[in-house]
Amino acid sequence: MTAVPRNAQPAAPASVPASKALLRQAILTAASRLFAANGFAGTSLQNIADEIGVTRPALYYYFRSKDEILASLVEDITIGALKRSAQIEARSSNSPTASLRQMVMAQARWIMQHPLEFRVLLRTENYLSDKAKAVQDTAKRGILTAFARIIEAGVAKGEFRPVDPHMAALALLGMCNWSAFWFSSDGRKSADEIAETMAEMAVNSIRPARENGKDAGNLSALLAQWREDIDIFEKVAAKP
Amino acid sequence: MTAVPRNAQPAAPASVPASKALLRQAILTAASRLFAANGFAGTSLQNIADEIGVTRPALYYYFRSKDEILASLVEDITIGALKRSAQIEARSSNSPTASLRQMVMAQARWIMQHPLEFRVLLRTENYLSDKAKAVQDTAKRGILTAFARIIEAGVAKGEFRPVDPHMAALALLGMCNWSAFWFSSDGRKSADEIAETMAEMAVNSIRPARENGKDAGNLSALLAQWREDIDIFEKVAAKP
């Protein structure tokens, strides 16, 4: 392993120095690789140290324990996911369909951009400290309710079938999250393509069946349908 | 722990005697509970032994190692899932929509009937021996291709949108499998209700946009639909 370069900044002693943060990050990256490959228990601190080219006790200068490495790792990921869905919800488009599509895309994308970390996260809940687990739980709950709220709004507007919002949200999140287990960045499809397909599947999965004229009184449902039609049209028209 | 009752069969020394199989099963049940709760590495053989009321070395009479317990545990589950989807595929209804609905229901149900074992399975792939992992992989692949074949057939028949069958299968399986992480048997909804909802979502997710415009790429069908819609709109809007 190459020596870690130090930048020549005069000083930033107030908070964490840049150099320290740098190696910290290197540790986290190596750890996610190894944890994802061999599991948390299957990875010793020695393995991590070898990966970076230092000795085992050096790690204790950056993290108090093995568990703290794990906790730090998974916290970043969940918080990131939460932030994204909160952002989209705040953007509050008036169309739940559009919002849901965006949320699914964002979630799927975020996961496929960090598949390793996500796999670790999904597989190691048991080893988290109580405090870390609590952080996890609130973040997960936040994402879930964001999805559920959008779906609920869509149901109220008639853009979605009358499904149980909570359950539908869990189902759709499952669709997204599962990708951590199978997505490969060198596969035939890009993360963006997959995310789009999933978003399309998601909105379709709870879209009301078109009942020709039946409940024609429902204007917003009709408008929602038109929006989708236009999307389809746009895609078709854009093709060579 | 109560003594294990022995049946008075003369002898069945050829294969495994019934009594031995009984305690074996008890060990597996206890193990899944503990593995699911505290993780594989977080569970010692001592914990398992305590749960059943024997001493630790007694376990070695039934399993050669801790890993063998895990392997035996997860093998049962995956094989069961594979069997189910194979059955449904063999039943070969002529309607891919109906088949897909049934497969999703079966998969979701099977998982919600064994959520503990499934959580263990999803979280411990890393600790499996190479041989056990191979069994895993082929079973998983079998389920996946069963799903993909149905979807492919549906696409060919025009019952589904032209999605990538492989990818859609993964997405739908994700929806099902994820339930292992959130389903609770004492929740408001029963496993059957949830499975049905998921099946409905699944078939909708890849159903073509329009029932009456058979092929989605058909522009004139889309335009015709719009004209109709506008008529409806006009009537509704004209109302007092």
Added chain:
DNA sequence: AGATTATTTTACAATAGCGTCAAATCGCTC
């Protein structure tokens, strides 16, 4: 009852990995 087999236990290595500490080294400032 006595013999034979099945099952469980007590006791015993052996190992791997975590966390700690004081000493050594590095990089920089004066």
Added chain:
DNA sequence: GAGCGATTTGACGCTATTGTAAAATAATCT
């Protein structure tokens, strides 16, 4: 190049747990 804080290292103790083997107990058969 002496001094000082930041960083790394080697050596150590410790615990938890796995797996084994021979002895003890329970069950079954003749």
